[in-house]
Amino acid sequence: MTFEEYTASRSPALLRYAAVLTGDRDLAQDIVQEVLARAHQRWHRIARLDVPDSYVRRMVTNEFLSWRRGRWSRLVPVGRVTEEQCPVRMAERPDAPTTHAERDALLTELARLPRRQQAVLVLRYYEGLSDGEIADVLGCRPGTVRGYAARALARLRVELDPVDLHRKDATLVAKDL
Amino acid sequence: MRTEEDLRSLFAAREDLAPDQHQVLEGARQAVARRRRRRSAGAAAAAAAVVAVALPVTVRGLSAAPGADATPPEASVPVAGATSSTPAARVPSGPRPPFAFTILPGSAAGYEIRPMAVNPDLQIAAIRGRGKARIELLVYRPGAESRAMNGWDVTEDPVRVAVDRTPALYSARDGASAIRWEYAPGGWAVISATSSPVVPKETLIALAEAVRFSAPYPAKVPYRLSYLPAGFKPFHFTWGAEGAGAPRPVVQFEDGAGHQGVMDIAIHDGAAGSRPEWRADRTMAGRPADCTDLVDGRRCAVDFGSFTVDVGTGGLTDAVLERVVAGMRFADWDDPATWYDLDTAMPGR
Numbered sequence: 001m002t003f004e005e006y007t008a009s010r011s012p013a014l015l016r017y018a019a020v021l022t023g024d025r026d027l028a029q030d031i032v033q034e035v036l037a038r039a040h041q042r043w044h045r046i047a048r049l050d051v052p053d054s055y056v057r058r059m060v061t062n063e064f065l066s067w068r069r070g071r072w073s074r075l076v077p078v079g080r081v082t083e084e085q086c087p088v089r090m091a092e093r094p095d096a097p098t099t100h101a102e103r104d105a106l107l108t109e110l111a112r113l114p115r116r117q118q119a120v121l122v123l124r125y126y127e128g129l130s131d132g133e134i135a136d137v138l139g140c141r142p143g144t145v146r147g148y149a150a151r152a153l154a155r156l157r158v159e160l161d162p163v164d165l166h167r168k169d170a171t172l173v174a175k176d177l
Numbered sequence: 178m179r180t181e182e183d184l185r186s187l188f189a190a191r192e193d194l195a196p197d198q199h200q201v202l203e204g205a206r207q208a209v210a211r212r213r214r215r216r217s218a219g220a221a222a223a224a225a226a227v228v229a230v231a232l233p234v235t236v237r238g239l240s241a242a243p244g245a246d247a248t249p250p251e252a253s254v255p256v257a258g259a260t261s262s263t264p265a266a267r268v269p270s271g272p273r274p275p276f277a278f279t280i281l282p283g284s285a286a287g288y289e290i291r292p293m294a295v296n297p298d299l300q301i302a303a304i305r306g307r308g309k310a311r312i313e314l315l316v317y318r319p320g321a322e323s324r325a326m327n328g329w330d331v332t333e334d335p336v337r338v339a340v341d342r343t344p345a346l347y348s349a350r351d352g353a354s355a356i357r358w359e360y361a362p363g364g365w366a367v368i369s370a371t372s373s374p375v376v377p378k379e380t381l382i383a384l385a386e387a388v389r390f391s392a393p394y395p396a397k398v399p400y401r402l403s404y405l406p407a408g409f410k411p412f413h414f415t416w417g418a419e420g421a422g423a424p425r426p427v428v429q430f431e432d433g434a435g436h437q438g439v440m441d442i443a444i445h446d447g448a449a450g451s452r453p454e455w456r457a458d459r460t461m462a463g464r465p466a467d468c469t470d471l472v473d474g475r476r477c478a479v480d481f482g483s484f485t486v487d488v489g490t491g492g493l494t495d496a497v498l499e500r501v502v503a504g505m506r507f508a509d510w511d512d513p514a515t516w517y518d519l520d521t522a523m524p525g526r
Contacts, residue, residue, distance in 0.1 A: 020188045020191040023191055025196050026196075028194060033208055037208035103183075125185045
């Protein structure tokens with residue numbers, strides 16, 4: 001797969017992933033731009049991987065995790081989308097005002113989580129990855145991923161689905177063994 | 178109580194924030210072109226170079242020479258070295274040392290010209306005005322004209338114009354505009370701008386005509402190195418800044434095989450502070466260090482209190498990084514007069 005083929009076929013999904021991960025259109029744009037520019041430089045190596053897309057997504061995740069103030073100013077933005085061109089348009093959704101307010105609160109609390117915890121939630125609930133797969137992306141152990149997720153969910157006051165509770169119990173049992 | 182479904186729904190809604198694909202790919206294409214251009218000019222360092230042109234920096238203490246058309250900036254750059262006895266000139270007076278500037282800072286046509294980055298083949302200056310236009314001046318070493326031509330981003334339908342009665346080319350496309358002229362025999366300069374609306378041709382010509390040169394003044398760093406891995410040498414210097422007035426000198430290194438970007442050293446103003454996801458679990462050279470692993474390498478920020486050494490590498494081990502940091506001897510961070518010329522700050526110089 002050439003770089004051009006990759007960007008043509010995969011960049012929409014990559015952009016959606018970056019948007020979900022960051023919750024910020026400008027930052028998502030900067031991150032993907034930077035990652036694609038870097039991926040282009042080493043595409044001959046990335047293309048040899050079994051799943052180049054996983055590697056590029058990992059680059060996006062790492063770029064997000066390594067963000068710090070000032071770093072993004074090195075990027076060259078190519079124009080900004082104005083607010084009215086579509087932030088998350090909660091108001092247009094058929095939700096009751098209460099739901100809107102609640103989702104807003106959840107967004108705010110999510111943004112306050114450490115970025116690694118945010119990434120774990122996105123990888124689990126948006127990408128649908130298992131803890132083991134998330135661990136591969138983040139370069140840590142599955143147990144660490146579960147720890148991040150547990151802390152994040154507790155802070156957000158998210159109740160686990162029964163199936164997850166079962167999984168959690170199983171994990172605890174396995175750990176106890 | 179919230180549910181996991183709420184999270185799934187929230188994340189799904191965030192897809193609406195996905196940026197425009199065409200815009201991002203165009204941005205990536207431009208970034209690749211810039212990197213290729215700078216690499217081909219011996220610079221390569223897109224990241225640092227863009228820091229150079231992207232950040233508002235208060236330049237300290239570089240006094241313009243008498244007779245300069247350009248007004249000197251209020252504050253000063255530690256890279257300063259231009260002396261008041263040096264006349265400003267439309268053309269550099271002679272060869273330039275590899276890590277020395279000759280672009281004279283100053284203001285013209287409502288813009289401020291701030292020399293920001295340098296390597297043996299290229300000097301870069303940020304040009305900033307009141308608006309949001311992002312303008313950069315690139316001055317290529319004489320003899321590097323083909324590289325300058327390669328770096329010409331807006332080649333379609335160039336219009337012939339004149340800069341100080343010297344033939345020049347102006348071009349504009351998609352919010353980008355540029356002017357290129359031969360400032361000295363075999364030496365090309367480019368001023369490129371990205372803004373909406375496009376920077377007028379007359380403004381670019383006025384800026385080009387305002388560019389002045391001084392005697393070479395060296396890039397300065399607040400440290401000397403007593404150790405570098407074998408074959409490593411600097412290839413690009415950026416005088417960046419994290420914020421207004423805060424210096425952030427960045428040096429990028431290449432190895433003996435010419436692989437650029439194998440290591441970089443940046444100095445930040447102030448303590449490292451807490452950075453999410455950086456693990457503050459080690460020391461380097463006896464100082465607290467935060468490190469993180471990126472896909473393309475490792476970065477460590479070593480906290481020296483009033484400043485932070487930020488060192489990154491594509492493949493060196495922690496032990497080598499620590500040896501580099503341990504071998505650093507520092508000038509007075511707050512007194513740029515004590516800083517070292519980059520050329521002499523390297524081991525064995």
